[in-house]
Every structure is written in structure tokens, then in C-alpha cells.
Amino acid sequence: MSTLKAVRGTRDLLPPETGLWNFVEETARRVFARYNFWEIRTPIFEETQLFTRGVGEETDIVSKEMYTWEDRARAQSEKSQSLTLRPENTAGVVRAYIEHKLGETGLLQKLYYIGPQFRRERPQKGRYRQFYQIGAEVIGPPSAGSESPLRDAEVLEMLATLLDELGIHGWKLVLNSVGSSSDRPRYVAALREALQDKALQMCVDCQRRAETNPLRVLDCKVPEDQPIIESLPKIADYLDEDSRAHFAAVCAALDACGVKYEVNPRLVRGLDYYTRTTFEFTHGGLGAQNALLGGGRYDGLSEVIGGPKAPGIGFAMGEDRLVLTLQAQAAQHGKLADAYVAPVGEAQNAAALDLARELRRAGLQVELGDGSFRVKKSFEIGNKLARKIVLLGEDEVKSGILTVKDFAKGEQVKVARAELVTVLRQG
Ligand code: AMP
Numbered sequence: 001m002s003t004l005k006a007v008r009g010t011r012d013l014l015p016p017e018t019g020l021w022n023f024v025e026e027t028a029r030r031v032f033a034r035y036n037f038w039e040i041r042t043p044i045f046e047e048t049q050l051f052t053r054g055v056g057e058e059t060d061i062v063s064k065e066m067y068t069w070e071d072r073a074r075a076q077s078e079k080s081q082s083l084t085l086r087p088e089n090t091a092g093v094v095r096a097y098i099e100h101k102l103g104e105t106g107l108l109q110k111l112y113y114i115g116p117q118f119r120r121e122r123p124q125k126g127r128y129r130q131f132y133q134i135g136a137e138v139i140g141p142p143s144a145g146s147e148s149p150l151r152d153a154e155v156l157e158m159l160a161t162l163l164d165e166l167g168i169h170g171w172k173l174v175l176n177s178v179g180s181s182s183d184r185p186r187y188v189a190a191l192r193e194a195l196q197d198k199a200l201q202m203c204v205d206c207q208r209r210a211e212t213n214p215l216r217v218l219d220c221k222v223p224e225d226q227p228i229i230e231s232l233p234k235i236a237d238y239l240d241e242d243s244r245a246h247f248a249a250v251c252a253a254l255d256a257c258g259v260k261y262e263v264n265p266r267l268v269r270g271l272d273y274y275t276r277t278t279f280e281f282t283h284g285g286l287g288a289q290n291a292l293l294g295g296g297r298y299d300g301l302s303e304v305i306g307g308p309k310a311p312g313i314g315f316a317m318g319e320d321r322l323v324l325t326l327q328a329q330a331a332q333h334g335k336l337a338d339a340y341v342a343p344v345g346e347a348q349n350a351a352a353l354d355l356a357r358e359l360r361r362a363g364l365q366v367e368l369g370d371g372s373f374r375v376k377k378s379f380e381i382g383n384k385l386a387r388k389i390v391l392l393g394e395d396e397v398k399s400g401i402l403t404v405k406d407f408a409k410g411e412q413v414k415v416a417r418a419e420l421v422t423v424l425r426q427g
Contacts, residue, residue, distance in 0.1 A: 009121070009129025020323050021132075024166060025114055028134050028317075031162045032112045035154070037136050040111040042092040048082040054091030054305050056272025058213035061087045065119040085118035088271065090298065090314055091305065093137050098307030108144045108151075112136035114319070125324070126289035132319035135295075139302070139312030146311040149246050152277045152297065153253030155313055159281060159293065160259045164425040165363060168283065168325055169387075171292060173260065175279045176267035177247035178215075179239045181300050184275070187238040188214055198228050218268045221288070234265045243276055250277055258422065273298040277313065285328045286321055293317035338364040339424050340382030344393035346371035351397045355390070355417075362421045383407050388424060 006012055013021060029039075048068050055062050067085040086092055093111055096102075102109045114134045121127055138155060140146040156173065163171045179187060191214040199210035202217070202225045209216040218229060239247070254261055261279075269278045278296035286292070295315025302310035339359060343352035349371045356368045367385045369378050375391070382389035382405075391403040404423060405412040415423045 007129070009123040011128065011130075017323070017327075020326055021319065024319060024322050024326070025134065027166050028112070028114065028162060031158065031165055032136060035110070035158050037110040037112045040093055040096060040113055041115070042089065042096050042113065043086075044116065045083050045085050046092055046095065048084040050091050050095055050305060051084055051087060054094065054273060054301060055088065056213075058216070059272055060216070061119060061271065065121055067118050067120060087119045088117055088316060089113050089115070089133060089135055090137060090271075090273070090301070090316070093135075093314075094139065094298075094301050094307065094310070094312070095305060097139055097310060098302060098305065102139075103141050103308055103310050106141065106144060108138055108140040108146055110136070110138050117316075124289070126286055126318070126321050128320060133316040134319050134322075135314060135316035137312055137314035139310050139314075142309060142311060147246075147299065149249035149277075150253060152250045152313050153257070153259075155295070155315065156250075156254060156261070156279065157257055157259050159315065159317075163281065163292070164422075166322060166326065167329070167425075168292070168322065169329060169426065170284060172262065172282050172284075173279060174264045174267055174282060175251070175261045175277070176235070176264055177239060177243055177276050178235055178268055178274055178278050178296070179243045180275055183235075183239050183243055184215075187233070187235050190233045190238065191215065191217070194232050198231075202228055213272075215268050218266045229266065235268070236265045246276055258419075269294055269296060273301040273304065275299045279315070281317075283321075283325050285325055285332075289321065291318070292321050292325065337367045337386040338388065340367045340369060340378070340386035340389045342369035342373070342375070342378035342382060342389055342391050343371035344375060344378075344391060344396075347394065348392045348397055352392045355392060355402075359421065359424065364421065364424055379405075390420070390424075 051066060052062055057063065066087050069083060071081050071083045073080045093113065097109060112135065115132065116130050117133050118130055120129055123129060138146065138151050145151065160173065178184065192210070195210040195214055195217065199207050203220065203222045206217050206220050206225055220229060267278055267280060274296040276297040276299065280294045281292045282290045283292050284290065293315050295313070297311070297313045299311035301312065302308060341352050341356045343349050352368060356366045359366045369381065379389060387407060389405050396402050400417045401414050402417060402420060403412060404415050
């Protein structure tokens with residue numbers, strides 16, 4: 001008899017790795033709680049039409065990747081029905097929101113979930129058929145402020161905080177607006193037209209997408225297709241006044257709180273329900289599957305699945321990929337601390353202790369040097385123990401402007417004390 005193994009694309013999570021999974025989940029729960037998000041648990045399978053209607057018939061997920069079966073009736077009173085293992089959880093959360101009339105509270109619902117999702121994708125590093133998502137949704141009637149760009153910015157700021165608290169270094173936030181439900185048809189028509197003669201030079205998937213769902217062409221990763229994709233019309237040119245103002249307000253709020261981002265007009269994401277803001281956080285260490293998480297606004301989703309108007313914004317983080325990133329970082333850096341605080345002379349010892357205390361209280365791992373060391377020696381020790389060194393001389397103590405060197409990048413910068421925690425948490 002052949003030995004039985006976990007099914008292709010699924011895997012067992014064993015100790016000690018499960019410790020890392022617990023750390024990720026506990027950190028997420030703690031950060032979500034600070035932003036007043038509450039947990040929701042929805043079933044792992046749903047009626048198939050929740051996804052065909054909610055996610056979209058023409059998406060890769062629905063057209064190719066779902067685990068769907070016909071569930072036989074067990075009794076006269078039951079009907080057989082088509083069921084699907086959830087490939088994502090936003091549709092399920094919005095279904096629960098509608099079913100339990102959560103909108104009638106008149107308040108925003110801030111819900112998070114942690115759990116497995118299922119997609120029949122080609123397994124590879126960072127891509128599995130059973131994978132785990134940590135996600136959250138902010139949804140409610142427009143009167144509760146659910147359409148406000150402040151919600152978008154708050155969610156993005158929370159994600160930046162969460163990644164920092166997980167100790168994930170070097171993430172990048174990529175942002176776009178895909179416009180409202182009235183902007184999109186105009187853009188899709190323009191894309192369709194532009195693709196008419198170009199699609200034939202593209203991969204077979206793009207040839208199909210050009211017919212069925214031209215927006216998906218922008219998702220194509222085939223290198224030969226990229227110059228053609230670059231030459232296609234840009235969504236930014238098709239946004240109406242409202243969508244433009246909404247996106248500008250999201251960006252302004254992020255600027256105001258110092259969350260860094262990059263606008264990529266090609267970011268459309270693989271699910272049909274997105275409107276206006278869409279985003280991804282990526283990480284260079286992940287290789288081809290470089291998206292740590294993705295999300296966006298879905299102002300029309302509730303209505304598409306038969307509910308009241310309930311605009312919302314949410315995201316799903318790939319927990320598998322968060323864990324992979326943390327493992328890769330640990331392998332790369334060994335047990336490096338975030339910072340080595342180095343007093344330049346003994347007169348700065350007390351100030352250095354005070355600074356180390358502040359950084360440690362902010363959750364950073366800090367090693368404290370000694371003012372009796374020469375600066376050269378401090379650099380040598382810092383380089384062995386920490387990713388960055390913070391120098392504290394007489395000038396630094398007086399001005400509150402510190403000198404920080406990143407050992408891996410070889411860069412030295414001046415940083416105001418108020419910015420130091422943020423800078424030390426970055427890559
Ligand atoms: P999506 O639901 O497609 O927007 O994906 C959100 C996030 O879930 C992605 O950014 C990935 O981090 C993760 N993810 C999606 N599909 C998979 C998969 N097959 N295996 C592992 N992680 C995935």
C-alpha cells in the first residue's frame with residue numbers, strides 16, 4: 001500500500017514553526033483590538049453563488065480555482081446545492097453583515113478574521129491550495145462614514161503599524177484607485193478597444209482576458225507582455241471628479257501620518273468587487289509571489305449579493321507569506337537587534353540609557369553600547385549585533401537630531417528623535 005501524504009498544495013504546520021504562526025496571529029489580534037476591530041468567524045464553505053456573484057464569474061478565482069461540489073440532499077426537505085470551500089473571506093463577511101442586519105446598528109462594523117482559504121492554484125513557494133489569511137473589513141451604511149477616505153487611510157496606517165510590529169522590514173505599499181462603478185465601464189471600454197489589435201501579440205491568457213475581462217490583462221506577469229501593458233490606457237485618466245478627490249484625500253491623510261507609499265496605475269487586483277482605492281503591500285524577499293497582502297474598497301459588493309448599500313474597505317494578508325518573510329529575515333540577519341545605541345563619550349552614557357529605554361518601550365530590540373568605547377569600536381560591535389547603529393554625541397544630545405547608520409545599506413542619515421522609532425523599524 002502506498003503511504004498517504006498531505007494533498008498537493010496543502011501542508012502540515014509543525015512545531016517549532018507553529019510558534020511563529022501564533023506570534024503572527026497574536027500580534028495581529030493585539031493591533032486590531034487597538035483599532036477597535038472585532039473578530040468574526042464565518043463558515044469555511046458557502047453557497048457557490050456567493051462567490052460567482054461576489055467575486056465575479058470572470059475572475060481566475062471563480063473560473064478556475066474554486067473547490068466546488070454538488071452537495072446531495074439527505075432528506076426530502078432538503079435540496080441538493082452547489083457549495084464551495086471559501087477562496088477568500090470578504091464575500092462571506094459581507095453575507096454575514098447582510099444576514100444579521102448589522103447595518104441596522106447605524107454604526108461602522110469593524111471585523112477581522114483569521115483562517116484557511118482554498119484555491120486550486122499551481123503550488124509553488126508562497127502559493128498553496130490551502131493557505132491562511134488574516135483579514136479585516138470596515139463596512140457600514142454611508143451615514144456611518146463608510147465611504148470616507150479617512151477609513152482607507154486608517155486601514156492602511158494600521159497595516160503599516162502591524163507589519164512594523166511583526167518586525168517585517170522593507171515592505172512597500174503600492175496604491176491605486178480603480179474608480180467608481182461608473183468610471184470602470186468607461187475605462188474597460190477603452191481597454192477593450194486598445195486591446196483589439198494588441199491582444200493577439202500577448203499570451204493566451206491575455207487573449208482570453210481581453211475578451212472576457214480586460215482589466216485582468218493588467219495583472220499579467222508574463223515578461224513579454226509588459227511593454228504592451230505599459231502602452232495601454234491608464235485608469236487615472238478615466239476617474240471622475242469624486243473618485244479623484246477621494247484618492248487625493250487618502251494620499252493626503254497618509255502623507256500627514258508619514259506612511260510611505262507608491263502609486264501604481266496598473267494595480268487592479270484579481271477580484272471584481274474592488275472600487276476606488278486598491279492596494280498591495282509587497283516584500284522583495286518573497287520572489288515571484290511578492291504580495292504580502294492585498295485589499296481595497298468594495299462600495300457595491302453588498303448590493304451585488306442582495307444587501308443594502310454598505311460601502312466598505314478591507315484587506316487580506318497571506319499569513320503563509322508573513323511567516324516565510326519572518327523566517328527569511330531570521331536566516332539572513334541571525335539574531336540581529338534592531339539598533340545599537342552608541343554613546344560617543346562617557347558624558348552621553350546616561351542620555352544613551354534614556355534613549356535605549358524609549359526605543360525598547362516602543363517594542364524595539366536594542367543593544368546599548370558604552371561611552372568608554374572609541375567610535376570605531378562601537379561601529380565594529382554594532383555591526384556584529386544590530387542592523388543599525390544610533391550615535392549619540394554631545395551635538396546629538398543637544399539638538400535631538402541623531403545619526404543613524406544602516407549597516408546592510410551602508411547609508412548614514414540624520415534623524416529627528418520623534419522619527420527614530422519609525423526609521424529603525426524600516427528595512
Ligand atoms: P487576494 O485574496 O487574492 O487578494 O490575496 C490576498 C493575499 O493572500 C495575497 O496578497 C497573498 O499574500 C495571499 N494569498 C493569495 N493566494 C494565496 C495562495 N494561493 N497561497 C498563499 N497565499 C495566498
